[in-house]
Amino acid sequence: MRDADSSFSSAPVTWPPAWPFALAPPELDGEYRLTPEDFQVEEQFDFAPEGAGEHLWVWIEKRGINTAEVARLLAASAGVAARDVGFSGLKDRDAVTRQWFSLALPGRALPDGWDANLAERGVRCLEAIRHPRKLKRGVHRGNRFRLRIAGEAAQATQTRERWETLVASGVPNYFGPQRFGPDGRNLHRALSLLARGWRKRQDPQGLLLSSARSYLFNAVLAARVEDGSWGRPLPGDVLNLEGTASRFSVTAVDVETLARAASGDVHPTGPMWGAGELQSDLAVAERERSVADAHPVLSEGIVATGTRQNRRALRVMLQQATWTPAEAGSVWLEFTLPRGAFATAVLRELFCHPTLI
Incomplete structure (x- = not known):
């Protein structure tokens, strides 16, 4: 296994890099989580x-x-x-x-x-x-968020317009900065551990391994956001049916498939890297392999753990979304996301904040 990823040799200390946005990057500053009560989350089950x-x-x-x-x-x-x-x-x-x-x-x-x-x-x-049974990991359907945002962005018409666009079109399903730790420390620890050879006793909860897989997924998604295809199926894509774990491959994209994607019924997916063959094909698979090849310590180290390939939707839709003006020019945002999706991925599309880059 190679000793280092060239892309990390001169990486900044802070994480993540400023990936492109679904819309033009937001220009106005905003605030969130000024108090714990400003960031409320409730699990939802079936x-x-x-x-x-x-x-x-x-x-x-x-x-x-x-x-x-x-x-x-x-x-x-x-x-x-x-x-x-x-x-x-x-x-x-x-x-x-x-x-x-x-x-x-x-x-x-x-x-x-x-x-x-x-x-x-x-x-x-x-x-x-x-x-009768123990509660197992990952069995909840999703999370309901109630978040208060403040600052100049909360009072601007353009932020409300961005919100309405995101509600209609969805949000790039990035893993949030929480996954990578303060200043990306989890990712850099993962790089070091995978370079030596991952051992469960050194990462008992799999946090570092998850950080590495999340980074590669975000890198694939960033490339699809940059060319505008993060919500549009391409030949060779694996598509995810909204609200389910059902997936299917497409070698050609017809008008019906494009219409289903435009309505939010299906979403392109990206790889959660691991052992086994990519489920995607054609140019989509070539792009995904090129991202992995650019980060050999991460990609090869993940494969060496025996973790199996999986897929994750590149886009997430906001369900039951509301925008409610509140005191002192602030706004309450409410929305539901499927499990595994990050509210910070929504907020980073709305305003500028140091923790959302």
């Missing part, structure tokens, strides 16, 4: 706990603490092992978020006062219901 079973599901609201920390606190409070706590998605620390956790408690209840130490850390239990 099912509800059944009311009986060996696992107690608790609906948690947290503030100023991340999901993994809550899971550890729940395990200690309930007197169970960390492996007996389940959750579906990771939620931001600097936000007010609501999500389900599960606790394996066959034949017993939670002890009195179990939630006292949680309250001290900004965690509230809103509901508790029994269910």
Whole structure:
């Protein structure tokens, strides 16, 4: 394996580079997440706990603490092992978020006062219901966001116009800067680890591996954004059916397929890099391979882990989107995204902010 990626040898310390935008780059400054209450997230599921079973599901609201920390606190409070706590998605620390956790408690209840130490850390239990099974990762349908933006961008007509365009046409489905860590440190740690040979004990949660795969996906998406094809099918694409995990390949693109893409019914996909053959074909596959070839330590290192190829939609649609003017010239944005999509990918299309570049 090669020692370094040439593209990283002179990379800036901050991450990510300023990839092109779906529209002309926003010019106005804006603010968001001035307080945790300005960034609210609620998990959404296609099912509800059944009311009986060996696992107690608790609906948690947290503030100023991340999901993994809550899971550890729940395990200690309930007197169970960390492996007996389940959750579906990771939620931001600097936000007010609501999500389900599960606790394996066959034949017993939670002890009195179990939630006292949680309250001290900004965690509230809103509901508790029994269910037969542990909550597994990635089973929620999506997330509902309620975000307050402020500053000159919030008061500008052009920002509202950009918002309406994004609601109608979708947003490039970039992985947000959270995936790469402050100043891109997770990515640079991933580069170092993959150059040596990835070992699970050095990346037990797969965070660094995920960062590397996310970077390659973003690089493919950036190229498609630059030529305007991020929402338009090309021959050789693998298309994703909106709102489902269904995918199909197209070797030729007809009028019907273009119309379905224009309406947001299907989306081109990009590779989540890994072992195995690319599912795409023709010039689309050539472009994806060229991105991987430009970052050999990342791409070869990912393949060496045995992680299998997968696909992710290049475009994401905002569901049930609203724009509501608020106090002091600010605006509340509300929208639902499928799991794995980032609200910061939406905000970066609306205004300029140092954490959204």
